[in-house]
Amino acid sequence: xxxxxxxxxxxxxxxxxxxxxxxxxxxxxxxxxxxxxxxxxxxxxxxxxxxxxxxxxxxxxxxxxxxxxxxxxxxxxxxxxxxxxxxxxx
Numbered sequence: 163x164x165x166x167x168x169x170x171x172x173x174x175x176x177x178x179x180x181x182x183x184x185x186x187x188x189x190x191x192x193x194x195x196x197x198x199x200x201x202x203x204x205x206x207x208x209x210x211x212x213x214x215x216x217x218x219x220x221x222x223x224x225x226x227x228x229x230x231x232x233x234x235x236x237x238x239x240x241x242x243x244x245x246x247x248x249x250x251x252x
């Protein structure tokens with residue numbers, strides 16, 4: 163038998179909705195209420211990301227860490243080649 167650590171809730175957070183797990187074939191699916199889908203700006207078939215919080219919880223977000231990393235590289239390149247890009251835009 164495994165001992166589970168009790169995770170204290172963040173007093174600043176509030177319950178937005180109840181999420182349900184359903185058996186779908188050999189997998190398990192998460193059923194999100196339409197309010198949560200609207201809040202995350204998601205529709206059926208979209209991808210979103212689950213990240214672990216320092217408190218031991220899970221945060222669902224449409225934020226893509228790989229996209230953010232690529233944008234950081236792009237911003238750096240745009241800063242370095244600002245003059246050349248401005249000339250090309252003419």
